[in-house]
Amino acid sequence: MSKIGDLAKLESILEYIKDIDKIVERHETIENALLDFESKYALMMCFQQIGELANKITSDEFISKIPVKNIVGFRNVIAHNYDGINLTIAEKTISDSIPKLKHTIERIIEKTNEQT
Numbered sequence: 001m002s003k004i005g006d007l008a009k010l011e012s013i014l015e016y017i018k019d020i021d022k023i024v025e026r027h028e029t030i031e032n033a034l035l036d037f038e039s040k041y042a043l044m045m046c047f048q049q050i051g052e053l054a055n056k057i058t059s060d061e062f063i064s065k066i067p068v069k070n071i072v073g074f075r076n077v078i079a080h081n082y083d084g085i086n087l088t089i090a091e092k093t094i095s096d097s098i099p100k101l102k103h104t105i106e107r108i109i110e111k112t113n114e115q116t
Contacts, residue, residue, distance in 0.1 A: 006059045007112060010105045013053050016046045017102045020094060030094045034087050043094070044078050044085065050101075051075020065104055070097075 023042055027033035034040050054071040057063055074093065078085060 003059050003061075003112070006057045006062050007109060009053045009057055010062065010109055013050050014102065014105055014109075016050050016053075017098055017105075020046050020098055024094060030091050033094075034090055040087075043090065047090075047093070048075050048078050051078075062108060065108060066101065067097075071101075 020043060023039050023046075024030050024033045027036055027039055033043060051072050051074060054066065054068050055075070057066070057068065074089075
């Protein structure tokens with residue numbers, strides 16, 4: 001796969017991250033969003049899609065900057081519901097990991113676009 005295809009995947013991941021931000025914003029807190037039946041499922045779907053996209057990135061340069069194994073691992077837990085979904089981990093993912101991932105992806109896209 002080309003770097004351009006991987007960039008498109010990163011841009012799609014950013015869109016799912018924006019969706020996560022919107023869901024949390026509507027509920028005022030991450031905890032409220034995760035306690036709401038519908039938004040919890042929407043958040044889990046966003047995580048799954050992010051994991052699917054991250055798993056399809058082929059550029060070693062991008063993979064080295066993004067925690068693909070962790071993202072895909074979390075996706076697998078959600079998709080296969082191993083022992084249920086730990087909402088504490090989901091909350092920490094939203095509060096800590098998602099902002100870091102967003103920042104990293106934005107930097108990758110910016111840097112790649114500057115090079116072209």
